[in-house]
Every structure is written in structure tokens, then in C-alpha cells.
Amino acid sequence: MKLNYFTKQFSTVKHWMATTLFCMLAIAFVWQGAFFSNTSAMADPIATLIASSDAGDKVQEKTSEDAGRAKNFIEDTKDKVKEAAKSNASKVDQATDNGSFIERKAKRDAARIQERADEDASRTKKAVDKTKNAVERTVENIKDAFSK
Template identity: 70%
Template sequence: MKLNLKRFSTGGRFVARIVLCLSAIAFVWQGAFFSNSNAMAAPGASLIATADAGDRVKEKVSEDAGRAKNFIQDTKDKVERTAKTNASKVEDATDGNGGFFERKAKRDAARIEKRAEEDAARTEKAVDNTKNAVKSTVDKIKDGFSD
């Protein structure tokens, strides 16, 4: 009995097309049933921006930026701690004789710590830039509604 691979691959492509088409139909069909028609039913709703809302947004952005910075610092500390632990494990495995692998592990740990510091500083700067951009956008929106 000889296996015809061409027929097998053609059948596989056919089955893949059927599965793709059926999943596309299912996603389109599901989207029609779960659309939120209530949100579209209020054409008369208007946007009212107040100074209080803008201040709340700016306060929330500052809080979130603080949490993000804490997360960045925690991650940096964990990376540094892991690098030191790994270097210590290599030192223990080599009996602390100062061989090639021990020196390489220490250099790698120092490099990882340095990169963690640089990456954390760069990420914190990006968080600050984003926070400032959001605050200035809120101020511009408030100014636009106050005119």
C-alpha cells in the first residue's frame, strides 16, 4: 500500500480552510449577538467636562505613575537579587577558587545589575514623560472647554 502524500496535503489544506472559515463565521455571528445596542441608543447624550473631572484624571495618573515606579523598582531589585544569587551559586560550585567561571559569573552579575539600573531609570523616565503628556492633554482639554 503506497501512501499518496499529495492527496494527504491537499486534504489537510482543505480542512484548514474549512476550520478558518467556520471560525470567522462564528466570530462575526457572536459579535452580532453580543453588541451593546444600549450604548448606541442615546444620540442626545452630550459630553460635559468639568474642572473637577480633569483634576481627578490628573490625580489618578499620578497615583498610577507612582505604582508603576514601585513596580519598576521591585522588578529591578528582583533582577539584581537573582543575578547575585546565581553568581553565588557559581562561586559555591567552583569552591571559590577564583577560576574562569567564577570570574565570568561575577562579571555577568555586575553587567546584569548595571543594565537593570539603566533599564529601570529609562523606564521611569518614560513613565514620567507619559504622565506629563497625559496631564498636559487634560489641561488642553480643560482649556478648550473653558473658552
């Protein structure tokens, strides 16, 4: 009975020690990051940079370009996944008898993989659009706040 009590107490102490160590490490990393940050950018007033509508337009342009690249990457990835599924189904088809269970399953799996690749690409593109729109709205709000 006493052994169980000491084991519980020891476990609790270990938990608190681990939590304390984690917090101290987090503080140390934040503190260390402040000393090694690039301070050369501090000379330029940030309000001027944000307030200029030209900077806001550049951010919006960059966001649109990045979204376009992301969508192209998503399309390429989707095409590669679909091609790999077709290739694997073709290899199984060549290695098995016509109409075998394994061949039919490989074809079903390939079709399912292609369908999911289309769905995943569509969801990811929607997420990219939402992120792009959120960034653009934020930039517009900042520009509006500084123009008043």
C-alpha cells in the same frame, strides 16, 4: 516553465485571499463589537463629563497615582533582578574553585546584569514620566478648550 508560472499565479491568489480574509475578519470584529458594547453609558452627555474641571482633576490625580505605582513596580522588579543575579553568582562561586574562569565570568555577568537592570529601570521610569506628562497636558488642553 509552465509549472513555475502557475506556481507564481497560485501564490499571488493565495496572498490576495489571505488579505481579503483578514480584512473581512477585522470588519466583522469591529461590527460585532458595536452591537455588544455597553450602551448604558450613552445616556450621560459626554461633554458635561469632559467639561467639568473636577473630572479633569480626578484624571490627573489618577494618572499621578498610577505613575507612582508603576515606578514602585519598576523598582521592585529591578531589585529582584539584581538579587537573582547576585544569588546566581554566589551559587557559581560556591560550586567552583576560587578564582576559576567560570567564577570570574559569573561575577562579571552578575555585575553586567545589575548595571543593565539599573539602566532599564531608569529608562522605564523616564517613559512613565513622559506618558504621565502627556496625559496631564492633554487633560489641561481639554479643560482649557471647554472653559473658553
